[in-house]
Amino acid sequence: MANSYLLKRADFIFRNENDWEKILSNSIKKKPADLINELISSELKGRGGAGFPTGLKWKLTSEAKSDVKYVICNADEGEPGTFKDREILSKVPYKVLTAMAVCGYITGAKQGFIYLRGEYKFLEEELYKAIDEFEYYCKEIKLEFKINIFMGSGAYICGEETALMESMEGRRGEPRNKPPFPSIEGYKEKPTVINNVETLAHAYTIFKEGAKKFYDLGVQYSRGTKLFSVSGDTPKPGIYELELGMSLQDFVYEFGDGDTKAVQVGGASGFLVPRKKFKDAAIGFQGKLTGISLPTGGSMMLFNSSRSMFNVLDNYLEFFREESCGQCTPCRVGCQQLLLGIKAVKRGDKPASYLDKLMRLTETMQLTAKCGLGQSVANSFSSIVENFREEMIY
């Protein structure tokens, strides 16, 4: 195995943020175009899971013509198995605020929002204290930028960027059709940059250390480091910053309990990788690495051989059935039927071949659902049913 696929630890995100005032005042002395080029050349991609190039996102909004623009930090961290954003906001909030303000400087946005999930309400007070101090400094250096917190109220789908904006506008959190993309037409139909908490924290690192330092980490197509939220059957659950591009085998050597049967990469909307495929799987964005390459928001859930994969799938499907916004039929009905379907097969009310019908249903959902929720149910469903079919049937 190539050396580059080894697991490598890193420490940027949680390293001191005491220099944020310097980073901010230095950054706004540079030309917006130069800062954008720095981000683009770092090849930073969105850390929420979808992996859209961050520099390009900022560039699109900076080029959009509008008097009013917005910057939104997406802290609606709801993907099962993900908890890194909470840690970033509680330990190094100034990094996120600084990156938001620099983004405001680049794009011309004067207003920023942090959409914080209702489950993290306990963070709100401390975060407002940080924002107060931050805004005070912005005034000192004559940078016009305000940040407000918008609280969510317990809806997974609001992590989807357009659903989040609907929610901020006071409506049901139902995703919009795309295009138009938020970069051009986002919150209140104004050009809006929306980034995951971790993406902003990495942008801070890039403004501080330069694009090259970031680019030199990781592998092709998957540059830099990433926070991984490790949970499940592991002796050391927690949050770890690792270089992208590691093989899953390596990851399991480090974090497994010696009896790892499968790893769920990317949360309930990600993929389940069985033991026999660990060595072929690498964690990163598109592009073939060692076989299959798995993009991820950083959720890594380990299952050992004492776990029933039927229960795992059952739990995911119940999650999706509840969290589907109900707007489009493929997702609303699909999630219900998948859940009823696997239970019927397990009871023996339906033949094992019924699983193949359900697989075709997930394909339909992948093609026709309106947003990422309905489209991604197929990921975990097919990867579990294909690899652990024997556990699904009576």
Added chain:
Amino acid sequence: MNPIQSLVKDLADKHGRKRESLLPIMQGVVAQEKYLSELAMIEIAREIDISASEVYGTATFYSFLETEKMGKYVIRVCKTITCAMKGKNQVMLTIQNMLKIKLGETTPDRKFTLLETNCLGWCHKAPAMLINDDVYTELTPEKVREVLSMYMKENHVN
């Protein structure tokens, strides 16, 4: 003016009377009242000048905006995969036995409501639960007994 009306008015003064003020206002009412009563929703609709059904439709989308009367303390036990694997059911049974209520119910003294919720983001310290906004992690039947007794000892009931 009845207390709900003045609460809604105060919240509208604070957050504004635009459509985007709707969630903060509803959250403010829930923080105080634990749920959105029909009266509260009608008042909110009046304040921001939209139909009451729009308010109801929006409220029912969000799992933390309850439209049924809740207890003073709303217990939300995480039921997503890692918490489920690490003993959530035992925690749930312990709570049910202590409070003598089932999932979804409120104690007769209106002090506790027991609910389940989806991933709280504490998978590395599973199982986890929320009591109102406070988080409790790495729960065991023993630990949850300790936490709940603390809340139960408190005599004050709304």
